[in-house]
Amino acid sequence: xxxxxxxxxxxxxxxxxxxxxxxxxxxxxxxxxxxxxxxxxxxxxxxxxxxxxxxxxxxxxxxxxxxxxxxxxxxxxxxxxxxxxxxxxxxxxxxxxxxxxxxxxxxxxxxxxxxxxxxxxxxxxxxxxxxxxxxxxxxxxxxxxxxxxxxxxxxxxxxxxxxxxxxxxxxxxxxxxxxxxxxxxxxxxxxxxxxxxxxxxxxxxxxxxxxxxxxxxxxxxxxxxxxxxxxxxxxxxxxxxxxxxxxxxxxxxxxxxxxxxxxxxxxxxxxxxxxxxxxxxxx
Numbered sequence: 001x002x003x004x005x006x007x008x009x010x011x012x013x014x015x016x017x018x019x020x021x022x023x024x025x026x027x028x029x030x031x032x033x034x035x036x037x038x039x040x041x042x043x044x045x046x047x048x049x050x051x052x053x054x055x056x057x058x059x060x061x062x063x064x065x066x067x068x069x070x071x072x073x074x075x076x077x078x079x080x081x082x083x084x085x086x087x088x089x090x091x092x093x094x095x096x097x098x099x100x101x102x103x104x105x106x107x108x109x110x111x112x113x114x115x116x117x118x119x120x121x122x123x124x125x126x127x128x129x130x131x132x133x134x135x136x137x138x139x140x141x142x143x144x145x146x147x148x149x150x151x152x153x154x155x156x157x158x159x160x161x162x163x164x165x166x167x168x169x170x171x172x173x174x175x176x177x178x179x180x181x182x183x184x185x186x187x188x189x190x191x192x193x194x195x196x197x198x199x200x201x202x203x204x205x206x207x208x209x210x211x212x213x214x215x216x217x218x219x220x221x222x223x224x225x226x227x228x229x230x231x232x233x234x235x236x237x238x239x240x241x242x243x244x245x246x247x248x249x250x251x252x253x254x255x256x257x258x259x260x261x262x263x264x265x266x267x268x269x270x271x272x273x274x275x276x277x278x279x280x281x282x283x
Contacts, residue, residue, distance in 0.1 A: 032059075033192065037199055046207050050087045053200045060193050061185055062153065062171040064090050068104070069158075069167035069205060071273040078105065078114070078166065082213040082260055083270075085204070090172075094148045103144055106137030113157035113168035119194050120155050121183050149175035152182045156194060158201045167201055209274040216258030217276065224251040226277045229268045 036056050043049045050067075057065055066088040072079040086099055098104050108125045125142065128134050134142070145151065150172050158167040171193075173182045186193070208214070217225075220241075227237045238245045256267050271277045 033196065037196070040200055040203050043203065044207070046085075046087070046204055046210055049200060049203050049207070053196075054089050056196060057171060057193075060189055061173055061177060061182070062193075063174050064088075064150070064172040065169060066090055066098070066104075066172075067167070067169040067201075067204070069165070069201070069209070070211075071162070071165050071209075072270075073114075073164050073166045079164075080213075080260060083211050083274075085209045085211050087204075090150075091148070094150070097144055097148075098141075103141045106135065107141045107145075108134065108138045109155040109170060110168070111138070113155055114166060117157050117159045119186075119190065120157070121186065122151075122153050122155070122179055123183065126179070151175070152177055152179040154182065154186060154190075154193075156197050158198060161205070165205075167205065169197055169201070171197075206275065208276055208279050211274060213259045214271070214274050214276050217255060217271070218251075221251045221255040221258070222271070222277055224248055225255055225264075225268055225271055228252070228264060229272065229277060 036052065039052055040049055043052065054065060057063075067086070069085045070079055070083050072083040078084070081102070088095060088099070090098070098107075104110055108128055109120065109122065112120055112124055128138075129142075153170060153172040156169050156171070158169075160166055173179075223241060224237055227240055232240065234245045234248045237248045241248070252264050252267070256262065256264065259267050259270050261267050261270060268277075
């Protein structure tokens with residue numbers, strides 16, 4: 001019995017050693033990702049989150065990224081471009097065509113992202129080309145992407161927090177990497193990449209969103225909107241900020257114009273949704 005107990009103890013010890021070694025290997029594999037996620041969680045500014053993410057995605061062979069998000073999509077599409085948050089490390093030439101000239105609206109993967117959640121290989125584009133179901137706008141966007149070596153990659157469409165919200169990211173592989181190689185890479189690391197991108201997305205939309213409309217606001221306009229959102233009257237705000245009621249109304253009018261809305265209630269709603277008021281840090 002003593003020998004049996006000794007053998008059992010020995011076997012348990014051997015099993016413990018094997019498990020311990022496996023845990024160490026797992027720790028070595030995951031420690032960089034855990035450190036990265038911790039840095040993302042602690043970040044206060046979108047630009048810091050984005051720099052970390054661009055660097056992290058290079059480890060998975062995605063060297064160019066474009067991220068987009070809006071709280072104000074419509075039944076007809078993605079809504080006003082002034083309400084979009086775009087983040088990218090693509091070249092200026094690519095940004096001018098794809099984003100500034102609006103080619104992204106006709107990108108096949110943008111259309112896929114509007115109707116789906118999750119991750120999708122860019123083999124989706126090849127399949128649609130084979131089935132001859134691409135629109136002229138989509139074909140033009142594909143030609144533009146080919147010209148800029150945006151040929152292989154994955155798109156992630158994030159689950160929307162509201163009916164009018166939509167976010168997605170395009171992960172582009174190096175120009176010398178084929179889609180087949182990207183797909184093989186995804187088989188091994190796809191779950192990890194998807195998790196990381198979802199955490200980054202949730203962090204970004206929790207920070208002050210850098211949209212053209214929001215960037216139009218001055219510090220004083222934001223102060224006035226904050227006080228009005230707290231239920232203060234024009235007279236109250238004028239006393240609190242030591243300015244005249246007419247000046248308060250001027251700031252509200254300019255804020256409405258900058259945000260592209262007609263009422264102060266809409267202006268407050270938009271700034272709240274984009275995390276522009278009552279915040280601790282601003283980019």
